Amino acid sequence: MTILNVVGARPNFMKVAPLHRALEQHDRFDSKIVHTGQHYDEQMSDVFFNQLELPRPDVYLGVGSGSHAEQTARVMTAFEEVVEDMEPDLVVVVGDVNSTLACALVATKLHVPVAHVEAGLRSGDRRMPEEINRLVTDRIADYLFVTEQSGIDHLRQEGVSDNKIFFVGNLMIDSLVHFREKAADTSIVEDLGVEEGTYALMTMHRPANVDHEEGVRALLRIIEDIAAERSLVFPMHPRTRNRFEEFGLEDELTSVEGLRLLGPLGYLEFLRLMETAAVVVTDSGGIQEETTFLEVPCLTLRDHTERPVTIEAGTNELLPLDPARVVERVREVAPTDPSAEQPRYWDGRTADRIVEVLEAEGHEASVPAS
Template sequence: MKILNIVGARPNFVKVAPLHRAFRRYPLIQSKIIHTGQHYDTVMSDIFFDQLDLPRPDYYLGMCAGTTTRQTADILCKFENVLTIEQPDWVLVVGDVTSTLACALAAAQTGIRVAHVEAGLRSGDNQMPEERNRILTDALSDRLFVTEQAGVDNLKREGIDADKIHFVGNVMIDSLVAYRTKASELNTLGTLGLLPEQYILITIHRSANVDSEAGLKKLLQLIDNVASLKLVLFAIHPRTLTNLRKFGLISQLEAIPNVRVLEPQGYLEFINLMENAAVVITDSGGIQEETTYLQVPCLTFRQSTERPVTVELGTNQLISDLNPETVTQQVREILAGRVKIGWIPPLWDGKAAERIAQIFLNTE
């Protein structure tokens, strides 16, 4: 059985790493990695391969820059060539980025079965590109691997055949379990001269928050407010940095006291920073899950979340009014010791990839 695993953006690497390792344990499965090039610089791509012990990709598509439509078309054409050469039994896609949908569509159009890891997640906000990618990818998929019960419920409500749906747990947590100790051994805090729980970690990158001048000014106000309470580490995403420069707001960020701006971090470094933060403020889906497992308070600066279990069971709180003052008040509560108690969701035990491998082995 030949499986082509698609990676493109940073979270994909974290999810595919445990899957590739699980598949390679079985001689009946031939596992290959296809890198679309969606994140193509060293910090956002190569370092994750190195830290997650992933081999070099079997194919690198080198997708073009430009709009999402142009990128999708480019991936479709280039990945179709790979499919013609490899003739795989399955194409496995993870998450909800442009590469996810484009490769799923190319496979479906070629008559090759599609497996979607992290299927069924829904925010209810169809204005989010990621939400459209999730819905369309699930509609194209023959196997849907789900991280939480809400995903199962969503897929059934959308009419997906129950035989295609598998509640397996969370492969992102597989990587966290596998590399948590290695991350702590890096001593990232010592290198930065930090102590545990003596800082607030912020990373924001979603288009709704950083693609407009108004959104960026709201983000800067959030950082300014929170930095008055405790040292802020702002791990700046390339997209956010590009837009701050575009709107001439870099100097405004640099003028905020008690803020340390960090370049994009490697996977292991960021785990260490998350685990030791007093609170994490983000708009990232994966970070909501990782902080829940690590039992670290998380404030998600979004109107909705596709990962409701992180709010219902975990340590995550949703700031749905997108108001910097609301964030500031929640941070005050947390720093005063009024912390939301969370639990680790079912099947987030580091064994999701093995469950997925077993399902493939039992698939005709």
Template sequence: MKILNIVGARPNFMKVAPLHRAFQQYPQIESKIVHTGQHYDAKMSDVFFNQLELPQPHYFLGIGGGSHTQQTARIMLEFEKVMEAEQPDVVLVVGDVTSTIACALVAVKMHIPVVHVEAGLRSGDRRMPEELNRILTDSISSHLFVTEQAGLDNLKREGVPDERVHFVGNVMIDSLVHYRRKAAELDTVGKLGLEPQGYVLMTMHRPANVDAEEGLRSIVQIVEDTARYKTVLFPIHPRTEANLKRFGLFDRLQAVANLRLMEPQGYLEFLNLMEHAAIIVTDSGGIQEETTFLEVPCLTFRDSTERPVTVDVGTNQLLADLDPQTVHDKVVEILEGKAKKGAIPPLWDGGAAGRIAEIIVKSYELRVKS
């Protein structure tokens, strides 16, 4: 049984790593990794593959930049060649990036079953390309593996047959559980001369927040305000840095006392920084889940989330806009010990990938027998 696992952006690596490891437990499975290159930085990709103990991709498509349409078309053309060469039994896609829908489309057009890991998530905002990718991928997948109750509810509402849907937990948390000790051994926090809960960790990269001058001015103000209370660690995304320079705001940011600007971090380093932060301020999707598991207060700059369990059960709070006063009040509230209390959602236990592998193997064996 040959499975092609698709990765396109860095969050995909953390999701595919435990799956590839789980597939190795079955001698009848040949698991191969296809990296589309959708988001590719040689330094960061190498770091992630090494830290997550993934083999070098069996295929690297080298797609790189371009518009969503250009990326989708180029990935489809290159992935079709891989499909013709490999003739896989299953194509596995994760998450909601352009590579997810592009490779899923190629597979179903060639009559190869697609399995979608992290299915059923919905933000309700179809202006987000990720939302369209989720909906379309779910509609053409043979098996849909779900991380939380909202995913089950969404798929039922959309008429997906129950036998195609499986509530298995969260493979992102599998990686966190597996590598937590290794991250602790790095002691990134200690090497920076910081104490646990002695800093606020910040990430910002979404176009809606970092592509306009108004949003960037608010981000700088938030950093200035927060740094009055705690050291702010800000691993800065290349897009964010470029736009700050474009609007003449980078020097103002650099001048903030008690701020540490950092390059994007490896998975293990960032995991260690997350675990010991007093607060995390972000606009990321995956960080909402990781902070929920780590029970670290998280403020997310989104007016909706496709991961509602992080708000309903976990430590995440949504902030609809980049209002510095609102953020200031929330930060002070948390630092005064009034942080929202959270819990770990069902099946976020480090075993999701094993459950997925077992279901895929059983399904394939039934298909062969029939």
């Protein structure tokens, strides 16, 4: 059974790595990796492949960046040739990036079954392109692998049959569990000269936060005020860095005392920084999940989250891009040590459960009780 695992942007790598390892342990499966090249930074892609112990991609499409329409179209055109040439038995797509939607559409039109990992997640905000990608992919996928109960609830509300839904857990946590000890051996915390359990860690890249000057100025104020009270480590997304330059705020940013401004980091280094931070300020989806497992306070600067289990666990909180409010909450939650009941199946064995489903292909399956 030939399976094409699609990766496009860096978060996909952490999800595909444990699944590829699990598939390779079974003679029945021939697991292939297709890298669409959606992510702009090939050097960072190489770092992630090496750190996550992934083999070099069997296929690299090199589509590059562009508008959503351009990128999706280029992935579809290139991936169609791959599917026609390799004749896979299954295409696995993960997450909610443009490559996810594009490859799911191509496979479906060529009558190849599609499995969607992280199915059913919904923010309720269709202004987010990721939300559109999730909705469409889930409508056409044959296997819907769910990370949390809300995913099951959404899919059922949308009329999806239970025999397509599989509550398996979270592949991101599989990678975290597998590499946690290795991440602890990195020297990133010492190299930055920060003290474990005292500093704040930030990531920020969502268009709603950084694609307009008002948002970037609010972000700068947040950075200044947090860094005035504690060390702040900020691995900066190129999109965000470009906006600071565009709005003429780069010099103000780089002059902030107490700020450790970095480029994109490898997976192991960032995992270490998350685990030893006092608080994480982000607008990322996956980081909300990882901080929940690590029991690190997380402040998510968004109006909605597609991962409500992180809110229910008590480790994550949604906040507006309001400097006074964000800094106040950083001050309040940084000293805390939230003890979270881990979400169901976030145990490092999600990949094995997915393989079990695929091994039982053709048999009726039911969703475990909530």
